[in-house]
Amino acid sequence: MTSVIAPHLVAPPVPGRRLWRRLSPAWSAGLVGLVTFLVSFAWSWQPSYWGDEAASVMSAERSLPSLFGMLENVDAVHGLYYLFLHGWIDLFGASELATRLPSAIAIGVAAAGTVVLARFFMGSRVAIAGGLVFAIIPRVTYMGSEARSTAIATAIGVWLTVLLVHAVRSSAGSRRRQILLWGSYSVLLALGIYVFLFLALLLPVHAVAVLVLGGRHPLWRSVFFWVGASAIGLLLAAPIVLAGSAQREQIAFIGRRPQVSVSEAAVMQWFDTIPVAIMAWSLILVAVIAVFLRRPGRPLSAGLPRRTGLTIFLAWMLVPSAILLIGTHLIAPMYSLRYLSLCAPAVGIVIAVGVAALASNWLRVASVLALVAVIVPAYAVQRGDYGKNEGSDWRQAADIIAARATPDDGVVFDQSVRPSRLPRLAMHLYPNAFAGLRDVTLTRPYADTTWLWDEVAPLTDVLPSVVNLNTVWLLQYSGSADSRKETDVHTLQLQGFRVADTTLVNRTRIIEMTR
Incomplete structure (x- = not known):
């Protein structure tokens, strides 16, 4: 019987595939980012505003003294985004198109970072495909057309992870270079937490990344620098962490909602509809089988074992979700679908690995077409007049x-x-x-x-x-x-x-x- 899984993920070069090799890393990442921006931006102005966007726009339209007075009582965790939007509205107005545009731009930046990150572990074609799959995930197209901070936080999370992998790979470099890289990591981590407090959920994922990359780079040095850089980042972010803790009653509404089951999260967290979830999880399963459940093949073109990369991306997908789901069931309500939006880049990459692992071009093309076909209806609903919050009008x-x-x-x-x-x-x-x-x-x-x-x-x-x-x-x-x-x-x-x-x-x- 013919297997549907390819013997390796990087096919031998053929003349028709030279285009991918001609694109420099910067050009391919930039082009994917541009395409992703256009996908998120298209018709983003069509749906009416909804309640969370009302909080953003109304807060941003306050005078600065009024805004700071409000932040002392509520929404401190969104304060940096509200300040940014305050200036943005002064320049471009408060229409749906204007206020949602920064999110579309941020998603484009996140997609470019997704390609750069994936290139550390796999070939150009799979990396580009990962960025493009990320672009069409329903959770991504939704947050890319919403006047909230989630898209910006996702972009920061992607590039923070790029910086982490680059720092670990450069661990044998000069001390000055190490201080520069890890210092940048601390600052970007703190900035991300100020934009979106739950970006701290990436820290356990980064711990996994440091450990699995340690087999190829000096582990003790990487662990030492990462722990120190993370501690400094958390120290810099301490004011917003403390403010968020003081205002934690603001998310008490989560406790009044029915607890989310694992099966519900598997569908709604990123994929929005059951057909999209079935297609996506099927390709994720193919990726896992191809990489972990067979004899190791040769390393991917970036020089790192493919198991290493996939381990990191699977941890990125699953660890933050598990923390929130387990915490909700055992400690206190803390799970919300949008909190896991920052995991979407890893989802896009793993799905792309699943597509690349299929044994023939026709299977790959068919899987991509099927994925797009089940996503289009969800995308159309998002871009309808009543596409926000189940029908805001x-x-x-x-x-x-x-x-x-x-x-x-x-x-x-x-x-x-x-x-x-x-x-x-x-x-x-x-x-x-x-x-x-x-x-x-x-x-x-x-x-x-x-x-x-x-x-x-x-x-x-x-x-x-x-x-x-x-x-x-x-x-x-x-x-x-x-x-x-x-x-x-x-x-x-x-x-x-x-x-x-x-x-x-x-x-x-x-x-x-x-x-």
């Missing part, structure tokens, strides 16, 4: 208000849902649509608070505010069964209003009430 709701409301109308927002789905946030993300409307229940705008959101009062407590209004618009979250929504309608009816029209957008219900 705030821009579309704002468009209806802009078209139908008139200045001096009142507006009342449903407060019965969790903050990330509050219809009120539409007013801050698309302020032009609500210009001139009277916010009936507002008691204190968010920019004057040390919290993320506005302070509001129940409608029944501010009835004098509607006395002189002829029209009031109610924006309600349709997925909530809270009785307060009906109470708001009934309260206005008692004040002489009637329901003139009701419009369901996607999950936002707009009720026009007139006297």
Whole structure:
């Protein structure tokens, strides 16, 4: 019976494959980065904002004193990103295209780093393929089109790992060079933790990398330098670690969610849908079988044993996930899908190894086409009008208000849902649509608070505010069964209003009430 796994991962050179060898490492990494940027950037402006992006944009639009006051109470772990976005919005505005662009750029940078990293352990074709597979992973295309810090943190994580491998490989160099490399590692590690606290999950992975690379390089020296550099990096990041610990109640919502099973994580963590997960895990299994479960072949073209590289990438995939899953079940809720986004570069590389391990070109082409085919529907959903947070529709709701409301109308927002789905946030993300409307229940705008959101009062407590209004618009979250929504309608009816029209957008219900 013919095996579907190739006898080795680096095929003998043939004339049709010379193009890969003509591309310099810098050019191939740059081109993959550009393609990845375009994949993430394309139609990124199409979906409406959602709650986490509202936190980013609204925080960044505060004055600096207001922002620093907020960070003392909440979201300190995102403070550096909010400061960056503050300046970015001053330059480019707060549209979806503008605020999501940095994430697309960061994903391109991460893809370039993925190619550079993979080249340490394998040939050019597999390294380039790893970068391109990374580009289309659903978790990657999602975070590359989102105004959050995850994509930037992923880029830092990739290049931090590149720096680590380069430092270990150069461990026999001069002391001055070692100090420069490991000092850079400390600074980049600290920066990454300031951008995204959970980037510290890469440290156990880097411990594995140092140990498995020690067979080829002076182990004691590498361990000594890595431990020292990591300690300095953590010391530099201590302020944000302490701030995050002090504000840990902010992620208490994780404990109110059903605990994630291993099977759910296997699908949703990176792949979004079951067909994508089946294809991806099948290729990952092929990679493991080809590398570990047969007689060792010759080393890959970069000069390192292929088992070494795959061990590092598998550790990168699995160790952070295992830490969060085990910690959630045994200690306290800490697992969230997006926290493991920084493992996606390793996922792309291992899948590419699986493709390269297949025995013939037609199998490789078929596997890639099948992978792309199952990813395209997920990509299309992400780029739809309602591609964020299972159907956020705030821009579309704002468009209806802009078209139908008139200045001096009142507006009342449903407060019965969790903050990330509050219809009120539409007013801050698309302020032009609500210009001139009277916010009936507002008691204190968010920019004057040390919290993320506005302070509001129940409608029944501010009835004098509607006395002189002829029209009031109610924006309600349709997925909530809270009785307060009906109470708001009934309260206005008692004040002489009637329901003139009701419009369901996607999950936002707009009720026009007139006297």
